[in-house]
Amino acid sequence: MWQTIFSLVMVTQTIRISIPYILASIGGTFSERGGVINIGLEGMILNGAFCAVLATWYTGNAWAGVIAAVIGGALTALIHAVVSIRYKANQIISGVAINLFAVGITKFILKIVFHSSSNSERVAGLPLWKIPIIDRIPVINTIFSTPLILLTLGIIILSHILIFKTPFGLRLRSCGEHPQASDTLGVKVNLMRYSGVLISGALAGLGGGWLSLDQHCFTDGMSGGRGFIALAAMIFGKWTPLGATGAALLFGFAEALQIQLQSAGVKIPTQFVQMIPYLLTLVVLASAIGRAVPPAADGIPYEPSED
Amino acid sequence: MIKREKLLEIFTPLLAVIAAFLVGGIFILIIGQNPIFIYGKLFSGTLGNPYGIAQVLFKATPLIFTGLAVAFAFRAGLFNIGCEGQLYIGSFLAAYLGFTLVGLPGFLLIPLCILGGMVGGALWAGIPGILKAKRGAHEVITTIMMNFIALALTNYLIVRYFHMPETVHTQSIALVARIPRLSTIFPKFSGSPLNYSFFLALLACFIVYYILWKTSLGYELRAVGLSPSASEYGGINIPKSVILTMAISGALAGLVGVNYVMGYKYYFEQGFAGGVGFMGIAVALLGRNTPIGVILAALLFGLLSFGGLIINAYVPKELVEILQAIVIIFVIASSKPFRDYIMKLKKKTLAQGIAGTSKE
Amino acid sequence: RKEEEVEATLRVGLVFDVGGRGDKSFNDSAYRGLEKAKEDLGIYYEYIEPGEGSDRESGLRMLAYQNFDLIFGIGFMFSDDITHIAREFPEKKFACVDYTVQPGREIPSNLAALKFREEEGSYLVGALAGLLTKTNKLGFVGGMDIPLIHRFESGYKAGVRRANPKATILVGYAGVTGEAFKNPAKGKEIALSQYGQGVDIVYHASGSTGLGVFEAAREKKVLAIGVDSDQYHEAPGYILTSMVKRVNNSVYNTIKDTIAGQFKGGVHIFGLKEDGVGYVYDENNRDLIPDEVRKKVEELKAQIIAGEIEVPRE
Amino acid sequence: MTERVVEMRHITKRFPRVVANDDVNFRVHSGEIHALVGENGAGKSTLMKILYGLYQKDGGQILIRGKEIDLSSPSVAIEQGIGMVHQHFMLIPPFTVAENVILGREPKRGKIFNDRKKATQDIRGLSKRYGLIIDPEAKIQDLSVGLQQRVEIIKVLYRGAEILIMDEPTAVLTPQEVEELFTIMHSLKREGKTIIFITHKLKEVREISDWVTVMRDGRVVGVVKTEETTEEELARFMVGREVLLKVEKGPSQIGEVVLRAKDLEALSDRGLPTLKGVSFEIRAGEILGIAGVEGNGQTELVEVLTGLRKVKKGRIVLGGKEVTNASPRMIFESGVAHIPEDRHKRGLILEYSVEDNLILGHHYKPPVRKRLLRLNFKRISENARNLIKRFDIRPANKELLVSSLSGGNQQKVIVARELSRHPWLLIASQPTRGVDIGAIEFIHKKILEERERGKAVLLVSAELSEVMSLSDRILVMYEGRIVGEVDPKKTKEEEIGLMMTGATQQVASSK
Numbered sequence A: 001m002w003q004t005i006f007s008l009v010m011v012t013q014t015i016r017i018s019i020p021y022i023l024a025s026i027g028g029t030f031s032e033r034g035g036v037i038n039i040g041l042e043g044m045i046l047n048g049a050f051c052a053v054l055a056t057w058y059t060g061n062a063w064a065g066v067i068a069a070v071i072g073g074a075l076t077a078l079i080h081a082v083v084s085i086r087y088k089a090n091q092i093i094s095g096v097a098i099n100l101f102a103v104g105i106t107k108f109i110l111k112i113v114f115h116s117s118s119n120s121e122r123v124a125g126l127p128l129w130k131i132p133i134i135d136r137i138p139v140i141n142t143i144f145s146t147p148l149i150l151l152t153l154g155i156i157i158l159s160h161i162l163i164f165k166t167p168f169g170l171r172l173r174s175c176g177e178h179p180q181a182s183d184t185l186g187v188k189v190n191l192m193r194y195s196g197v198l199i200s201g202a203l204a205g206l207g208g209g210w211l212s213l214d215q216h217c218f219t220d221g222m223s224g225g226r227g228f229i230a231l232a233a234m235i236f237g238k239w240t241p242l243g244a245t246g247a248a249l250l251f252g253f254a255e256a257l258q259i260q261l262q263s264a265g266v267k268i269p270t271q272f273v274q275m276i277p278y279l280l281t282l283v284v285l286a287s288a289i290g291r292a293v294p295p296a297a298d299g300i301p302y303e304p305s306e307d
Numbered sequence B: 001m002i003k004r005e006k007l008l009e010i011f012t013p014l015l016a017v018i019a020a021f022l023v024g025g026i027f028i029l030i031i032g033q034n035p036i037f038i039y040g041k042l043f044s045g046t047l048g049n050p051y052g053i054a055q056v057l058f059k060a061t062p063l064i065f066t067g068l069a070v071a072f073a074f075r076a077g078l079f080n081i082g083c084e085g086q087l088y089i090g091s092f093l094a095a096y097l098g099f100t101l102v103g104l105p106g107f108l109l110i111p112l113c114i115l116g117g118m119v120g121g122a123l124w125a126g127i128p129g130i131l132k133a134k135r136g137a138h139e140v141i142t143t144i145m146m147n148f149i150a151l152a153l154t155n156y157l158i159v160r161y162f163h164m165p166e167t168v169h170t171q172s173i174a175l176v177a178r179i180p181r182l183s184t185i186f187p188k189f190s191g192s193p194l195n196y197s198f199f200l201a202l203l204a205c206f207i208v209y210y211i212l213w214k215t216s217l218g219y220e221l222r223a224v225g226l227s228p229s230a231s232e233y234g235g236i237n238i239p240k241s242v243i244l245t246m247a248i249s250g251a252l253a254g255l256v257g258v259n260y261v262m263g264y265k266y267y268f269e270q271g272f273a274g275g276v277g278f279m280g281i282a283v284a285l286l287g288r289n290t291p292i293g294v295i296l297a298a299l300l301f302g303l304l305s306f307g308g309l310i311i312n313a314y315v316p317k318e319l320v321e322i323l324q325a326i327v328i329i330f331v332i333a334s335s336k337p338f339r340d341y342i343m344k345l346k347k348k349t350l351a352q353g354i355a356g357t358s359k360e
Numbered sequence C: 001r002k003e004e005e006v007e008a009t010l011r012v013g014l015v016f017d018v019g020g021r022g023d024k025s026f027n028d029s030a031y032r033g034l035e036k037a038k039e040d041l042g043i044y045y046e047y048i049e050p051g052e053g054s055d056r057e058s059g060l061r062m063l064a065y066q067n068f069d070l071i072f073g074i075g076f077m078f079s080d081d082i083t084h085i086a087r088e089f090p091e092k093k094f095a096c097v098d099y100t101v102q103p104g105r106e107i108p109s110n111l112a113a114l115k116f117r118e119e120e121g122s123y124l125v126g127a128l129a130g131l132l133t134k135t136n137k138l139g140f141v142g143g144m145d146i147p148l149i150h151r152f153e154s155g156y157k158a159g160v161r162r163a164n165p166k167a168t169i170l171v172g173y174a175g176v177t178g179e180a181f182k183n184p185a186k187g188k189e190i191a192l193s194q195y196g197q198g199v200d201i202v203y204h205a206s207g208s209t210g211l212g213v214f215e216a217a218r219e220k221k222v223l224a225i226g227v228d229s230d231q232y233h234e235a236p237g238y239i240l241t242s243m244v245k246r247v248n249n250s251v252y253n254t255i256k257d258t259i260a261g262q263f264k265g266g267v268h269i270f271g272l273k274e275d276g277v278g279y280v281y282d283e284n285n286r287d288l289i290p291d292e293v294r295k296k297v298e299e300l301k302a303q304i305i306a307g308e309i310e311v312p313r314e
Numbered sequence D: 001m002t003e004r005v006v007e008m009r010h011i012t013k014r015f016p017r018v019v020a021n022d023d024v025n026f027r028v029h030s031g032e033i034h035a036l037v038g039e040n041g042a043g044k045s046t047l048m049k050i051l052y053g054l055y056q057k058d059g060g061q062i063l064i065r066g067k068e069i070d071l072s073s074p075s076v077a078i079e080q081g082i083g084m085v086h087q088h089f090m091l092i093p094p095f096t097v098a099e100n101v102i103l104g105r106e107p108k109r110g111k112i113f114n115d116r117k118k119a120t121q122d123i124r125g126l127s128k129r130y131g132l133i134i135d136p137e138a139k140i141q142d143l144s145v146g147l148q149q150r151v152e153i154i155k156v157l158y159r160g161a162e163i164l165i166m167d168e169p170t171a172v173l174t175p176q177e178v179e180e181l182f183t184i185m186h187s188l189k190r191e192g193k194t195i196i197f198i199t200h201k202l203k204e205v206r207e208i209s210d211w212v213t214v215m216r217d218g219r220v221v222g223v224v225k226t227e228e229t230t231e232e233e234l235a236r237f238m239v240g241r242e243v244l245l246k247v248e249k250g251p252s253q254i255g256e257v258v259l260r261a262k263d264l265e266a267l268s269d270r271g272l273p274t275l276k277g278v279s280f281e282i283r284a285g286e287i288l289g290i291a292g293v294e295g296n297g298q299t300e301l302v303e304v305l306t307g308l309r310k311v312k313k314g315r316i317v318l319g320g321k322e323v324t325n326a327s328p329r330m331i332f333e334s335g336v337a338h339i340p341e342d343r344h345k346r347g348l349i350l351e352y353s354v355e356d357n358l359i360l361g362h363h364y365k366p367p368v369r370k371r372l373l374r375l376n377f378k379r380i381s382e383n384a385r386n387l388i389k390r391f392d393i394r395p396a397n398k399e400l401l402v403s404s405l406s407g408g409n410q411q412k413v414i415v416a417r418e419l420s421r422h423p424w425l426l427i428a429s430q431p432t433r434g435v436d437i438g439a440i441e442f443i444h445k446k447i448l449e450e451r452e453r454g455k456a457v458l459l460v461s462a463e464l465s466e467v468m469s470l471s472d473r474i475l476v477m478y479e480g481r482i483v484g485e486v487d488p489k490k491t492k493e494e495e496i497g498l499m500m501t502g503a504t505q506q507v508a509s510s511k
């Protein structure tokens, strides 16, 4: 049994399951590093997934879907950004509303366009790339033949560089720690926060795009709580892209493990196996490793000066 | 001026709701329907007849409980996103007591089941409370995780031990544990499962109001919500009040089971709540975290929720979800312009010279 | 709209199960029955898609209040509500797909309880899979972990064992909430994991989650078995067969009987005998199923119909 | 004659409750150090924030080097060569010095990346040139307050500022650090920079500035050349009347030991040792003053004594009862009242009304609480009416939110509440910080009354003159230790000041 559990299949499966977690949790990292809590990741994933299918359906080209997923996620995030940055509303409530909105709007349009309450038509998917030699190496071949996995890999590295090595990242992080200080140095706090939230939406949307394009269809509510897991991964990863990736992979692994344990006929009831990722999160949050300090100004609307 | 502020504070959410309906109208137009006709249907179907009214009240009942739970925690500075999980555990416990303690007379069993619901919810909310108080784990994440665990756990209990054959619900609770429907005294309500737990919800609102604003406990909890460090200075035990707040909040959420298990289906059914816990967050906020506000907001959401079914034949009922989201967004977004406007008023009066005298 | 309603031979209302119209399996099957009745019999219909739990009862009641003559509830979750409402509206006719019979609860005479023997159909596709597997490994993907789905699983397993005692069956459930019926990504991963372990045919009973199972089959170029409706078109070439549950027929026939004044309350069972369940064998998949295999399965079918084989339900 | 680099004309700035700047004219010439003085709330910081583009003026004109400039944001100010060292540091604790300095003006490598090397080099260059020694790679949270201030100055210089605004830069420094700062300011002046320097300490004005502008109540009430004025004259300008800061202290009866602290050791919020073995006693009828530069463990000492912080080691005995690591409530029950140093963070619940704040700490027991946890509202308003009258809290409206009161009146609410407890021991920490002169006099009077009633008082204050004038005995704290005990009547301020820097250690003489 242990052989199957720690097989190469497991590794690729862990990666595949983790993709939306990775993208959304890195997205969350951008948002919260800039000082805006993003509970709405779930809704952004869902909208991204839907936009991907919609665009692919109309154009017949899955790459158009990828772009639409990014845009769809970002547009959803824009609502969150305007409400919480421009109007300084409670960011958690705004996120909850975003999630509700996404559930409603996707199903609404699903009915109008696809005349269905649960599924879209099947759409084209992304091609698998065949690269001669690499193709024979297990795991690596999955990564390099699946465009979105490769893209995610790039995003992980790019995000790390962007957040920790560039002026943009420095400014973004400063807005999440001490926006007053940033403001006094001429950093446009709202601009940075808007970018953080929009990037988070774009990435979460892309995560949704992966979900739906990999299935070649959109299913009502297909985000299935992944946004919340991503949130936990972001915290577990201490608000860093690499950390979030690691945590996302861990959650992905927990899920893959759960699938393996089920099919291996392990006697633990499925319900308890299903709990693993959530219990893991709780344990992590309650233990010493989980006691990460969020950006100091995370969730606090920035009141520029006097009023 | 004070009066104008109060008026504005009442009218801003109202305006936001109206604006949300206008935007919703655009969605209706998009699918080629007449908004006036649809809204007409929605309101006549919900408020135009006794059954509709009863249904709105019935739908509002669980929302009052969860809205109250969120509002209560919010007043004490905590965000309880876990009502969904808490209400499942609470409801399960209520049902469990209801069908195991069958020998007991009603006057014992009913309070016991209600208590069971509260205890279940309190326990489930207490865990994030303890994690927060002792380990500093943020309650937003932990309560979300507890939701998933609660769903899995109740599913396990139902599927492995307590389900009636071929169903996903438990056996029925004892006859004496059932809470009568209002239609027994108002025959016009017949058909609606509206039951006495609606009054329990109102009572809960009053009790929460009483605790928060009339007792030293409420004084402490609100103080912790407003300023933990000042509360600590004032001799208030913060960890204790965090745990207590979560427990009370969870107990309120657990009362949802009274409406559903004891007043409607008479059994616990997997997945019955359908997001009532999450909606509670919106209800609390819309009600500005006051008990009266929670009642009004719950009625609005109850109306929309039942109205969705009525207009289902003409427009996708998801319109209602969109409408609810827009209402929330408009209401929270309007409070900043509202504050700004008040500030401007104040500044203007200051500029007019009334100010010179008011300094120190 | 009003006009067609007035002229209609019968006014039919229907309340869907979770998933609603367009789920490409269970609900859509019921919907096809409605559509066919409209075309052939000239009925008028309206349907409702409930949101949360109490909407089921309110939906049924709403239709009953309006002047609908026959009202359907689709799914076992309706059993309680529709029983009550049928009693309340004795002048109207009701029908419930997958009705759960409870000891001590009498079924009103104006309520037709339409029950299917999914385990029998599952048994046959299980046998088919058992006969066709080359790896002696088969898979089952369930949606939510509940008794109804267990029935599919147990029938399937029994069929496999009967046809191929050497075969092992890997089982995976997508989750423990209603979401588990609409999580194709999870379905795909479970199926991929099963295929990865050498499984060559996977049967699913998981609503939209099954669409993911089909995607996995396409990707791995192996076979899957559909459920409820004929799901061939979801992944042409990769669907070995589908365990069809002829909800459409039961809906259509109930409507027809009602128009003819022959509505009968009480339990109606649709098993293999009644042709209420079965497996798809047509021009699409004929090439995948050799004649001798088909013959063996048909034999088993005959045995079940004859009562010689009792298919386990749990 | 030098250029007039800054000219602010008829500046008006209104806040919802006050007019912070009322037709203010302010001008500064190039190459001078110009002091800006005035009481709390006079409008100094507001004026400077307008100059730095952080606040927008409601009326008036600003000319920089003779040209009218619309200072719509700090970026504009930075472009104009204006830099500001804020009263509350604008530093990001988890960032390094270099990151804080370059933020918003990052040197780039390959057009994309932050050029760390260049940043470090630039900072080293500035360090050398102005004598601002600092490690560019150190994290702000690991630096002392004095070093943090250096970072602030480097930040400003890094942006090529010619005009430096320094808002109360000395308030948080040790005398030693103040001297270092002045050296730096002189070297800046030599390099041709112009400095606007806000302070409350008239001695510093004399020592460093060339010109002084005095503000009162949002208006400029005087512009004078430093060498042509005296401290007395400036004080009169500031307050608008003759000031007599001498406190009238009557005799008192020293009694029993009320509090005994032995070998107290405690950690700071960041887990570093801040109390390193503090021992002392307080007797009834005396005011024991604790002098020291902020950040030397006084805050932690008070928190330890009031149960807000746990001790690692040591014992606290209160009236014969052990209260080491007892809860704040238990300590309060044993007869301790506490005026906390930060009234916004600790002392008040700003969103509560005055009457509700007046019961904080005894809200949970009779007579404020009745049966079933019910609050006794009659009692609460009676209590409020009483205290408002006795302590002259203005406006006399018990239902107002305490946040809408002025700082002085907020402080009076705390003092009223704490003294109404009839404590055996009053622990007063920075009791007059940020309050106006009238309130200071009042609070001093109340503290002395407690002493005359035979109560013990522990007074902690960064204002040396306050400690000197009120205390019967003074302990000097430095780096978590008590480095000396002095008799205020027999000791000069300078001597204590020196002890506060750790320069001289004196064995506690009374024991």
Ligand SMILES: Nc1ncnc2c1ncn2[C@@H]1O[C@H](COP(=O)(O)OP(=O)(O)OP(=O)(O)O)[C@@H](O)[C@H]1O
Binding pocket: D001, D002, D027, D028, D029, D032, D034, D211, D223
């Ligand atoms: N803030 C200051 N710093 C340096 N010198 C000053 C300052 N204020 C005034 N002086 C000196 O006082 C003299 C007159 O000052 P200034 O030119 O500002 O006043 P003014 O001539 O009255 O101006 P105006 O005619 O515009 O009112 C000059 O020699 C100037 O150097």
Ligand SMILES: Nc1ncnc2c1ncn2[C@@H]1O[C@H](COP(=O)(O)OP(=O)(O)OP(=O)(O)O)[C@@H](O)[C@H]1O
Binding pocket: A305, A306, A307, D015, D016, D017, D018, D019, D020, D038, D039, D040, D041, D042, D043, D044, D045, D046, D047, D087, D434
């Ligand atoms: N952002 C603000 N909102 C409202 N009122 C403000 C604001 N900033 C300052 N004030 C008020 O404006 C007045 C002037 O404040 P300012 O900070 O300029 O005083 P200051 O002279 O710097 O005092 P201090 O010596 O205490 O630093 C005060 O009454 C203050 O309460």
Ligand SMILES: [Mg+2]
Binding pocket: D040, D087, D168
């Ligand atoms: Mg000051």
Ligand SMILES: [Mg+2]
Binding pocket: D044, D045, D046, D087, D167
């Ligand atoms: Mg100031």
